[in-house]
Amino acid sequence: MSEQALEIGPSIYLRAFGGLMLRDVRVLAHTLGEFIGRTVTQPLLFVFVFAYLFPKIGQGISGGSTGVSFGTILVPGLVAVSAVFNGISTVALPLAIEFGATKEIEDRAMSPLPVWAVGAEKIVFGAIQSLLSALVVFPLVYLIPATPVDVHVHNWLLLIVVVALACLTSGALGLTLGCLVRPDQIGLMFGLLVIPLSFLGCIYYPWAALGPVRWLQILVLVNPLVYLSEGMRAALTPVLPHMATVAYLGASIAIALFLVVFGLNRFVRRVVS
Amino acid sequence: MNAIEIIGLKKIYPGSPEIRAVDGIDLEVRRGEIFGLLGPNGAGKTTTVGVCTTRTRPSAGEVRIVGIDVVKQPARVKRNIGVVTQFNTLDRACTVWENLYLHCRFFAMGAREARARTDELLKTFRLSERAGASVYALSGGMAQRLQLARAIAHRPHVLFLDEPTAGLDPQSRLALWELVNELRRSGVTVLLTTHYMEEADELCDRVAIIDHGKILVIDSPEALKRSLGVGAVVELTLDHSSEELAAQFRQLGGVSSVEAMPNGLRVFASGSDGAVPRVVEVALPYGLRNLAVTEPTLETVFIHLTGRDLRE
Numbered sequence: 001m002s003e004q005a006l007e008i009g010p011s012i013y014l015r016a017f018g019g020l021m022l023r024d025v026r027v028l029a030h031t032l033g034e035f036i037g038r039t040v041t042q043p044l045l046f047v048f049v050f051a052y053l054f055p056k057i058g059q060g061i062s063g064g065s066t067g068v069s070f071g072t073i074l075v076p077g078l079v080a081v082s083a084v085f086n087g088i089s090t091v092a093l094p095l096a097i098e099f100g101a102t103k104e105i106e107d108r109a110m111s112p113l114p115v116w117a118v119g120a121e122k123i124v125f126g127a128i129q130s131l132l133s134a135l136v137v138f139p140l141v142y143l144i145p146a147t148p149v150d151v152h153v154h155n156w157l158l159l160i161v162v163v164a165l166a167c168l169t170s171g172a173l174g175l176t177l178g179c180l181v182r183p184d185q186i187g188l189m190f191g192l193l194v195i196p197l198s199f200l201g202c203i204y205y206p207w208a209a210l211g212p213v214r215w216l217q218i219l220v221l222v223n224p225l226v227y228l229s230e231g232m233r234a235a236l237t238p239v240l241p242h243m244a245t246v247a248y249l250g251a252s253i254a255i256a257l258f259l260v261v262f263g264l265n266r267f268v269r270r271v272v273s
Numbered sequence: 274m275n276a277i278e279i280i281g282l283k284k285i286y287p288g289s290p291e292i293r294a295v296d297g298i299d300l301e302v303r304r305g306e307i308f309g310l311l312g313p314n315g316a317g318k319t320t321t322v323g324v325c326t327t328r329t330r331p332s333a334g335e336v337r338i339v340g341i342d343v344v345k346q347p348a349r350v351k352r353n354i355g356v357v358t359q360f361n362t363l364d365r366a367c368t369v370w371e372n373l374y375l376h377c378r379f380f381a382m383g384a385r386e387a388r389a390r391t392d393e394l395l396k397t398f399r400l401s402e403r404a405g406a407s408v409y410a411l412s413g414g415m416a417q418r419l420q421l422a423r424a425i426a427h428r429p430h431v432l433f434l435d436e437p438t439a440g441l442d443p444q445s446r447l448a449l450w451e452l453v454n455e456l457r458r459s460g461v462t463v464l465l466t467t468h469y470m471e472e473a474d475e476l477c478d479r480v481a482i483i484d485h486g487k488i489l490v491i492d493s494p495e496a497l498k499r500s501l502g503v504g505a506v507v508e509l510t511l512d513h514s515s516e517e518l519a520a521q522f523r524q525l526g527g528v529s530s531v532e533a534m535p536n537g538l539r540v541f542a543s544g545s546d547g548a549v550p551r552v553v554e555v556a557l558p559y560g561l562r563n564l565a566v567t568e569p570t571l572e573t574v575f576i577h578l579t580g581r582d583l584r585e
Contacts, residue, residue: 005339005340005341005349005352005353005430006352006353006429006430007349007352008348008349008352011381012352012381013348015378015381016379016380016381018378019375019378019379019380019381020379022375022378023364023367023371023375023378023379026367026371026375027366027367030366030367031366094366102361102362102365103358103360103362104362104363104364104365104366105362106356106358106360106362107362107363107364107372107376107379107423108379109328110326110351110354110356111351111379111380112348112349112351112352112379112380112381113348113351114347114348115347271328272327272328272329272330273323273328273329273330
């Protein structure tokens with residue numbers, strides 16, 4: 001064996017990062033059925049019950065005073081929630097187990113990269129999976145409703161920016177939770193975090209519609225999902241009221257950046273003691 | 274250049290009381306050496322390996338691996354080392370083959386090179402038949418062989434084996450020892466931690482005995498055992514063991530110390546000058562039922578240094 005230490009540099013970093021991505025792609029390929037099942041079930045049931053079944057059986061749920069069908073309101077919100085919570089299922093859950101129980105993360109943590117870059121790969125791959133789940137959900141929520149759904153891409157650039165922010169938030173939120181939550185707290189995380197965030201994330205109603213319940217309208221502003229749902233609404237269903245562009249974009253960017261920095265920091269602290 | 278240089282290493286975990294896991298260690302491991310850190314659980318072995326492998330930040334001191342500082346250039350250090358831990362850290366979501374192949378890709382090998390290296394390692398480590406299996410299907414011994422194969426897949430300069438045979442059955446332990454001995458020929462430097470003295474004795478060129486975060490002694494296993502001045506350990510099973518007999522042994526030339534055992538006495542004697550026959554002669558009238566003469570082990574050295582058993 002040569003006396004010289006093996007060297008590193010940008011090309012090694014890139015290939016190592018690519019290797020980590022390849023690992024995640026292979027694992028996704030092994031579990032593609034699970035991925036689709038997990039991604040599709042919730043939005044499928046929501047659209048089926050609220051936008052197909054209710055109108056068919058005459059159950060009273062509608063778009064309220066906006067004059068549009070409930071399906072129209074649901075589509076952007078469901079795309080946003082699917083994208084964001086995909087990060088929890090595909091990044092946070094495995095990571096919590098890899099850190100806390102099986103220590104499988106070890107080998108990847110020892111790859112020839114700065115530790116933060118190993119965490120960054122988790123964010124990037126989480127974001128890609130979120131994009132896939134948004135793409136899977138979109139046709140579903142568009143086609144199933146019984147009443148007409150008024151969804152068109154009104155502003156492609158805005159849609160791309162909002163989807164990108166949703167995906168980045170998803171990956172970074174997944175990394176952060178995966179580093180903070182112990183495997184035995186996963187159930188608790190769903191009960192105390194995922195469910196409140198989605199019910200109070202302006203998914204099933206536009207933010208402006210909360211006007212009559214002012215305290216709630218203010219309270220939900222701490223929820224990152226609100227800005228992403230509103231952004232998606234602005235891009236897909238501008239007929240509905242939505243927040244000012246600067247508000248939802250500004251808040252979404254700030255939240256995404258905060259989660260990226262905080263998540264990477266937590267990851268490094270978990271790996272290096 | 275040494276493979277590993279540790280200068281004044283300390284790792285203190287704050288709290289009350291603070292825990293001094295490593296309390297001032299100096300160590301040099303030469304290129305191509307198989308070096309053992311031998312000590313009881315909690316002695317500071319795993320923390321020392323943690324610092325060497327960039328996973329634990331030192332409180333004080335310096336550690337260099339093939340000349341590279343572990344704090345200043347951790348990614349460069351990682352490029353040059355391989356690690357096997359006492360836990361099974363194999364990727365459960367991947368097959369046996371994928372565990373090796375993906376590891377090669379993490380270390381920047383191209384697809385073709387990674388495939389060739391994976392197949393070669395599976396053959397060397399007798400895992401080819403399990404290539405497509407889930408890692409859940411592996412026995413403890415196989416899983417540890419796969420971890421060792423993975424750790425050397427990128428041809429590191431220094432290999433860290435942290436309690437590599439903990440929890441393995443005796444047969445798997447022997448198989449792993451054989452593989453580590455074979456690594457010697459490839460020129461890789463190995464730092465091994467263990468609390469099994471036979472393991473350190475069998476594998477290591479040199480051993481550091483470590484206790485309470487400090488190194489007590491460093492030398493080759495032979496030299497450490499020789500330093501006791503004991504050529505033979507005579508274990509006598511007696512009908513009537515007594516302090517009187519122990520005192521008689523202590524008077525004999527060539528006997529350095531005597532210890533009580535449950536059914537008799539253990540006598541530490543120099544092996545060359547007829548001390549063992551004299552011990553037997555003196556013991557006969559006391560109902561000598563059995564005797565075993567063994568060479569001193571590293572355990573004997575540890576007891577001599579600390580007054581405690583390694584497993585206490």
